Amino acid sequence: MSPTWVPVPDHSEFPLHSLPFGVIDPGDGARIVVAIGDHALDMRALAGAGLLDVEPGVAPALSSNDLNAYLSLGREAWGAVRGVITGLLMTGEAEIRDAGALLDPVEAVHLLPFVPGDFVDGYSSLEHATTMGRILRPEGEPLLPNWRHMPVAYRGTPSTVMVSGSPVRRPRGQVLGPDGMPEHRETAALDFELEVGFVVGPGNGIGRPIDIDDTADHIFGVVLVNDWSARDFQKWEGRPLGPNIAKSFATSVSPWVIPLDALTTAMIPSRPQSPQPLEYLRPSGDWGLDLDLGVDLGTAASAPMVVSRTSMRGVYWTFAQQLAHLTVNGAALRPGDLISSGTISGKAAGSKGCLIEATLDGARPITLPSGETRSYLEDGDTVVLRGSAPAAGIGLGEVVGTVLPAHD
Ligand code: CA
Numbered sequence: 145m146s147p148t149w150v151p152v153p154d155h156s157e158f159p160l161h162s163l164p165f166g167v168i169d170p171g172d173g174a175r176i177v178v179a180i181g182d183h184a185l186d187m188r189a190l191a192g193a194g195l196l197d198v199e200p201g202v203a204p205a206l207s208s209n210d211l212n213a214y215l216s217l218g219r220e221a222w223g224a225v226r227g228v229i230t231g232l233l234m235t236g237e238a239e240i241r242d243a244g245a246l247l248d249p250v251e252a253v254h255l256l257p258f259v260p261g262d263f264v265d266g267y268s269s270l271e272h273a274t275t276m277g278r279i280l281r282p283e284g285e286p287l288l289p290n291w292r293h294m295p296v297a298y299r300g301t302p303s304t305v306m307v308s309g310s311p312v313r314r315p316r317g318q319v320l321g322p323d324g325m326p327e328h329r330e331t332a333a334l335d336f337e338l339e340v341g342f343v344v345g346p347g348n349g350i351g352r353p354i355d356i357d358d359t360a361d362h363i364f365g366v367v368l369v370n371d372w373s374a375r376d377f378q379k380w381e382g383r384p385l386g387p388n389i390a391k392s393f394a395t396s397v398s399p400w401v402i403p404l405d406a407l408t409t410a411m412i413p414s415r416p417q418s419p420q421p422l423e424y425l426r427p428s429g430d431w432g433l434d435l436d437l438g439v440d441l442g443t444a445a446s447a448p449m450v451v452s453r454t455s456m457r458g459v460y461w462t463f464a465q466q467l468a469h470l471t472v473n474g475a476a477l478r479p480g481d482l483i484s485s486g487t488i489s490g491k492a493a494g495s496k497g498c499l500i501e502a503t504l505d506g507a508r509p510i511t512l513p514s515g516e517t518r519s520y521l522e523d524g525d526t527v528v529l530r531g532s533a534p535a536a537g538i539g540l541g542e543v544v545g546t547v548l549p550a551h552d
Contacts, residue, residue, distance in 0.1 A: 149233070226405055260305050261481055367398045373387070427462070442528075452494060454495040470483065
């Protein structure tokens with residue numbers, strides 16, 4: 145017997161034990177929703193019917209237009225809400241129908257579910273960091289000496305974090321021309337980056353580091369992230385500092401935030417680290433994530449083709465370590481901040497999380513079913529990132545983006 149009275153298709157990404165949060169506009173304004181199968185539960189309608197009075201602040205927070213107030217409430221409130229929604233979806237058909245809270249969101253517009261005040265992009269995949277080191281610094285050791293001692297990162301651009309489906313305009317910027325002189329032009333090396341990010345719940349105050357064993361209290365859930373990149377800008381500007389306009393023009397995230405509470409059976413021992421990191425980076429629990437990940441690439445002339453299949457299982461640095469390191473100096477994170485893994489790649493060909501790796505910076509272009517080749521993305525190309533947690537029996541949704549030509 146189905147555990148819920150809502151019809152949920154077999155193999156749905158969003159069964160009863162997932163309950164991801166998003167924000168949609170069905171045509172009459174934004175509201176927070178929780179996905180169940182192909183439907184969505186309208187949180188404002190539930191709050192209006194008095195069904196979310198489980199903890200102080202929950203009903204007003206879930207009546208908002210984004211998740212930030214709800215994220216600030218913390219794990220106890222999230223657990224109480226999860227319990228109430230689960231109960232309503234099992235035995236509360238009359239209450240939900242009376243509240244008019246069950247939506248069929250097929251035509252709804254997804255909005256960015258949370259408003260990040262900060263976006264941090266990590267570099268957590270050993271395979272990605274190694275290959276990038278070989279491409280960007282062929283003369284030296286692929287990994288810099290700090291890499292195995294801390295989860296290095298750069299600060300991203302929260303103002304251009306966008307929800308899946310938002311078009312991506314090819315950026316103009318500065319590149320080093322063939323004559324050794326800088327040029328102002330559109331990128332000729334537009335890339336995607338397959339990443340998984342987490343959304344911060346309650347923040348810490350300035351001067352109050354988050355202990356690594358308390359990090360789960362500060363993580364609400366997980367999204368897929370496409371950190372679009374202009375590799376020609378990056379190669380020229382990233383000396384000696386990290387990416388700036390090479391990545392600040394667009395970052396796309398999946399529309400549903402998957403609660404960490406839905407991923408408990410996907411948490412596995414993390415990859416062994418050598419050398420052992422400093423004490424503040426040693427968690428006691430399991431922070432590996434058993435997530436299958438993939439990338440499809442389609443063009444105007446070619447149906448989508450799988451260009452990468454990989455996994456988060458072997459990622460070197462974990463979310464807990466990223467959070468502990470980001471706050472070890474007393475820096476504050478706030479509800480809604482987005483912290484991403486950085487590009488996730490495997491070792492094998494066909495498991496790379498970006499084109500600069502998959503094509504070795506254009507040396508080995510990908511051939512599509514239409515016969516076209518790609519070193520980097522062309523205008524009109526569509527990239528789809530996918531993810532799932534097989535052990536938890538849920539999906540992460542997808543991140544879709546189509547490349548538009550540069551502005552004149
Ligand atoms: Ca990135």
